[in-house]
Amino acid sequence: MTSSATNQIPVLVSGALGKMGSEVVKTIQQSTKFQLEAAIDTSPSHEDLDVGDVLGIGNLGVTVTSDLEGSLCAVSQKYRDSSVPNAPVLIDFTQPSVVYENTRSAIAYGIHPVIGTTGLTQDQIIDLSDFARKASIGGAIIPNFSVGIVLLQQAAAAASSFYENIELIESHHNQKKDAPSGTCLKTAELIEETGKKFNTSNVKEEELIEGCRGGLRQSGINIHSIRLPGIVARQEVIFGGVGETYVLSHNTVDRAAYMPGVKLVASKVRELTTLVYGLERLL
Amino acid sequence: MTSSATNQIPVLVSGALGKMGSEVVKTIQQSTKFQLEAAIDTSPSHEDLDVGDVLGIGNLGVTVTSDLEGSLCAVSQKYRDSSVPNAPVLIDFTQPSVVYENTRSAIAYGIHPVIGTTGLTQDQIIDLSDFARKASIGGAIIPNFSVGIVLLQQAAAAASSFYENIELIESHHNQKKDAPSGTCLKTAELIEETGKKFNTSNVKEEELIEGCRGGLRQSGINIHSIRLPGIVARQEVIFGGVGETYVLSHNTVDRAAYMPGVKLVASKVRELTTLVYGLERLL
Amino acid sequence: MTSSATNQIPVLVSGALGKMGSEVVKTIQQSTKFQLEAAIDTSPSHEDLDVGDVLGIGNLGVTVTSDLEGSLCAVSQKYRDSSVPNAPVLIDFTQPSVVYENTRSAIAYGIHPVIGTTGLTQDQIIDLSDFARKASIGGAIIPNFSVGIVLLQQAAAAASSFYENIELIESHHNQKKDAPSGTCLKTAELIEETGKKFNTSNVKEEELIEGCRGGLRQSGINIHSIRLPGIVARQEVIFGGVGETYVLSHNTVDRAAYMPGVKLVASKVRELTTLVYGLERLL
Amino acid sequence: MTSSATNQIPVLVSGALGKMGSEVVKTIQQSTKFQLEAAIDTSPSHEDLDVGDVLGIGNLGVTVTSDLEGSLCAVSQKYRDSSVPNAPVLIDFTQPSVVYENTRSAIAYGIHPVIGTTGLTQDQIIDLSDFARKASIGGAIIPNFSVGIVLLQQAAAAASSFYENIELIESHHNQKKDAPSGTCLKTAELIEETGKKFNTSNVKEEELIEGCRGGLRQSGINIHSIRLPGIVARQEVIFGGVGETYVLSHNTVDRAAYMPGVKLVASKVRELTTLVYGLERLL
Incomplete structure (x- = not known):
């Protein structure tokens, strides 16, 4: 992964080996508006692929890592001291058990979370909203990207x-x-x-x-x-x-239907300073 | 009502003031293949029309009578002694309480019954079938004319x-x-x-x-x-x-949708010598 | 036609013998919100009905007249001097050849025109708009009432x-x-x-x-x-x-689909002081 | 590839790296009714896969070969001398330029062709029909497997x-x-x-x-x-x-929709002794 053009949006994808996550990886790679910075998957079992596998389209392949924290840290650092500010985005399609921690970590590293994972409780959403507002890091929880x-x-x-x-x-x-x-x-x-x-x-x-x-x-x-x-x-x-x-x-008829919504949110989330809920808030 | 051309099918309509019956009256009048011989209604209450009223289209209007027996008798007699045989048809859209008697009477007078009225019991249908076979008068019970x-x-x-x-x-x-x-x-x-x-x-x-x-x-x-x-x-x-x-x-979207089925059955029923059940038997 | 309750909207229908007009007459009669004041038809030929015929539902029947001017004058006078102001409405489903004159006459008599008739030219619409504004009489031209x-x-x-x-x-x-x-x-x-x-x-x-x-x-x-x-x-x-x-x-599937739109416009047009075009302006 | 159970239908797939062909390979492998004997592809360019690649599902993977003639010969020989007769089937989703030769070769080796490839001319179809009848080898040309x-x-x-x-x-x-x-x-x-x-x-x-x-x-x-x-x-x-x-x-909504038709034809084609055209002939 080489350094991105300054006008491209840096993106990390967590849950990269899942059905939605792998579709997102492909979408981000195909778009000139975004730059794929990391593909993370901590899920122990995936049918066909495993961490360390090269995922992606042809020679655009990206190695999947299981280290979310390390990836967030590295990407954060890379862009923090840039003369041209360029806020990275984490797109998360993981599991209910880890989504809260993932979201908190992203905010802590100054990375805008875009959460497609379901299962956050009402209390967790309130807590994350507070944290995002204090950190002035906009984010989005999106139950349906269509x-x-x-x-x-x-x-x-x-x-x-x-x-x-x-x-x-x-x-x-x-x-x-x-x-x-x-x-x-x-x-x-x-x-x-x-x-x-x-x-x-x-x-x-x-x-x-x-x-x-x-x-x-x-x-x-x-x-x-x-x-x-x-x-x-x-x-x-x-x-x-x-x-x-x-x-x-x-x-x-195809999961690809959700990708325009993912791209739209990954683009608009960087203009926010709070956590919003629902795609309708960003149209 | 003047004498019909010999190639036209003579038709009596019972329940002529009802929703389906009045549609049938109109349809028979508009078709050159059929000749309307009588319009009968014995139902005591109809919203807009009453027995004795003239029903129909423009100057084709026909007087509605309440005498089914008399109508069957007259029409039967008219065609029985004709040199060119021409079997009349009774189309019945009346009530469960009278449909059995109407059907029996038609068969007794040698008139082919086409029954759109619902409510005949299994026993009544068997009984009418026996009667029709003995009389060699074909008929049809049609729950749905579509x-x-x-x-x-x-x-x-x-x-x-x-x-x-x-x-x-x-x-x-x-x-x-x-x-x-x-x-x-x-x-x-x-x-x-x-x-x-x-x-x-x-x-x-x-x-x-x-x-x-x-x-x-x-x-x-x-x-x-x-x-x-x-x-x-x-x-x-x-x-x-x-x-x-x-x-x-x-x-x-409109009751007129049933009229092609009514015409088809009224035409084919005269070739039968038994009572059939269901439009699918005549397609 | 007796005097209306003060909270009912007085309505004249022109083109009352036409397909849409007769549907409107029926709708106005069935609604407690409106009071049918006159049914006018100047069209020389209608299949089934003629001026002077009684049109309507059961004993609510209303006599159809061919005198639009007289009807406008009479209804205008009836409500003008009322202690409780109650502005009448003319609903017009007539012909391109007469709709301009009908609309002008209604405005002249202080009666709100609701025009469903098509065929007004752009110039005629501008002219009628000027006239309505000067007279401070709101009206509506509605190509589609759905x-x-x-x-x-x-x-x-x-x-x-x-x-x-x-x-x-x-x-x-x-x-x-x-x-x-x-x-x-x-x-x-x-x-x-x-x-x-x-x-x-x-x-x-x-x-x-x-x-x-x-x-x-x-x-x-x-x-x-x-x-x-x-x-x-x-x-x-x-x-x-x-x-x-x-x-x-x-x-x-049925012309009745347009009646909620007709009632909505006939009700809202009285709050206007100009001529509006299109149902979307009144939703 | 081990010897098949005697009641399984032996299948060769040509065009195995194509969109339809690879779907057929997967389908045949997943079905207990069929035994995949060979996967052939002679097409020079395929986006993702190449001859020699292992194609298939998990450990059911099959090596793709470019030698159609050799595969037909080997499979033909394997089943010809079997005490239990078991006629193999070739399913062909290749190119207009090679489909005629592929079909002729299959018939020559006593293997039933099931042709999903389009582009056979009327003359070629007549010629193949003659050849199939003389050889008493049933086959099927199926423009649409739905x-x-x-x-x-x-x-x-x-x-x-x-x-x-x-x-x-x-x-x-x-x-x-x-x-x-x-x-x-x-x-x-x-x-x-x-x-x-x-x-x-x-x-x-x-x-x-x-x-x-x-x-x-x-x-x-x-x-x-x-x-x-x-x-x-x-x-x-x-x-x-x-x-x-x-x-x-x-x-x-998915190419998988054609697989029931493919399986149906691959099963019924063995009862034929002539070449039939169109799925409707086998339903």
Whole structure:
């Protein structure tokens, strides 16, 4: 890894051998806007690859290390004394068990954390926010990097004050355990911020097969979860009015769909001085 | 009503003031293939129209009578002694309480019954079949006149031996009481004739909101029912395989969608000498 | 027609025998928020109904008159001297040949015009705007009363800065003459306000059948028009990104879909003192 | 590679380093029904892999050779003298320039060819058919291995005699050069075997943007081609009738979708004694 051009954003990727992490490594290498400084993975077991392996695209390969602390320290030092200031970013797709420590370490070294790992508790988020504000190091915790999903959720929230009837359908591959998906629940919550009751009708419905009318939220919104091979991730919000329906749908077929969001956050996080939560805060 | 051209099919419509019946009256009048002989309605209450009213299109208007027996008798007599044989047809969209008697009467008068009214019991159907066979008068009991739905059901049955994973979504207006729809249940039954178990997966699913995974059939098929204004009737069969989905969907937006099926049956029923059940038997 | 409750909005409907006009008459009668004051139709030919006929629902029937001027005068006078001010509204679904005069007359009588009739020229709109401002009588010219379409267009415009690839599909019944629809062109124009070029690709495409890639806008957006019976009006905006698609679709199956928009405008127009153009200005 | 269990089907894969070929190698290795005997690739340039590389899953890796003739000879000999007859299969995903020779060689060695490579001329197919019949070696030329697409095409052909109005939409990624896709043209041809004229309407249509009504077939069928990133391959057949639409759609999101078809053909081809064309012949 040679020194980056001064206008490139220096990036460290932790969880580099994971499904999302290895996609991020590839994305950062392919982009002229970013410079990959380190690829870290402390996870003991990965199917195909191991620490020390060379990861990457053709002759751009980068050696994966298990030393996060050392990497943060080295990259921090490299850019701290630069005449042209250039704040590095850590993109983390690791495990719930290590994400808190990783985030704290990044902030401590003056490196902006971009956290895609799930599992931070509410208390941990508050604690990290405090730490980031005191250190004046902006960071971002992003449960979902899909720009399309945020656009769908904003459009759904905007439409919900004009409709009295809404149902949601979310579809995923049949290896997914929980239903509905967290992203779909988030969409429902955003719609429910209107405070309205939906799907109120004077008809007394009867389910001939239990569950066929879907899962019912307190707000009256019905959620239906489809699980089939051949689907990656799909979400559909259906608004019904007299004589018309308005449908918002988002369909992901490849993990690459999240990369524009990752790049956008890795770029904007450096302008922040606090820790923000959610991609929608940075669009 | 003047005498029909000899190549036109004579038709009586019972339930002529109802939603489906009045659509049938209009359809028969507009078709050169058919001759409307009588419009009968014995139902005591109809919102807008009453027996004795003139029903129909412009100057084709026909007076509605409440005398089914008399109409059957008159039309029967008119064509019985004709040098050119021309068997009349009764199209019945009435009520469960009178449909059995109506059908028997038609057969007794040598008139081919086409029954769109629901509610005949299994015993009544057997009894009417016996009667029709003895009288050598073909007839048809048709729970759903949509040709498109039959095509969808046949395509779904054909595909079901090639897929292991299937889910059904049926959507109707929010004034519909029962879920899932009878038509959707029929589709599931046709798919299940393969005898296969569907949607078997080694993943232990968890419903965070009860019912979100839909209604579960013994065969493993999940059915989801959507109820929203702005939808008339819609059915969707989703087959999922590795890396692909195959979707059949049918969308009805107007009652006129059933008229091609009505005309098709009213035409073909005269070639029968027994009572058949289901539109699929006549395609 | 008896005197209205003071909190009801007085409404005149011109073009009352037309498809949209008669739907509006029915809607106004069914709503407790409005009071139908007059139903006017000067059109010489209507299939089923004629001036002097009683139009409406059951015993709410209203006699249709051909005297717009007289109706405006009478209703204006009735409310002008009221101790409780209550400004009347004229809802106009007539013909391009009379809409300018109708709008001018309404303003002259102090009645708020809500114009659904198409065909006003740019000059006529400027002229009417001047007149409305001088008279301090708010009005609205609304090419499309569908709230859902406006929501779709706003969501599409919002998403267009995040996507480089967009195609539009609009589907209508096969009796529609022009393609693409005006509403779809409006959607394209709103997306194009970003000033971006879309669908730029290094692939040299080849059309094996001329036209299969759709109609190409200067902006690079492709528009595809479907014309089939069984469809009323449908619009679909498809955004494509790496690994994902985001789709907005609106489906109208009945003219009743426009009534919430009509009621919304008829209510809000009374708070205006100028002439506004487009439903989006009033949401 | 050790000797196979007698009930496993011996398979050679040519084009093993290509996109489809390497997917086939993986599929054959994962299936207990098949035994991978050889992986051949004569193509001079492949991005990531080269002949001599070990290809495959974990310790199931197989060495790729460039000697097709030698591999056919060795595998042929291995099974010819077996007490339990077990006919090997060659699965070929190579190049137009070599596919004819590959197929001839396989037949000459008594090995059943399964040809996924496109580009065989009509004359070459006739020649290979003759050769296969004389040698009594069954084979299959399969332009599209998607079972789902064949099901869609059969359902479309079945429905086409009941509808007068049909439009097709096919959508692919924006790196595809030709439009419409060959698969979509095949669907149109199958529908056109009814000999009917479609989409006849008395309305004189006007295209405000040239091409927006799609590509027009002689039969009257309109075809619309969408090209967007985020879509792999999608086909939609829309039948429109009065008041209803019937839609068949197939959506491929991963090359793995073709593997069930490959396995099905590799299994059934051994029961044939002639060369068949098209997956539909083997379902």
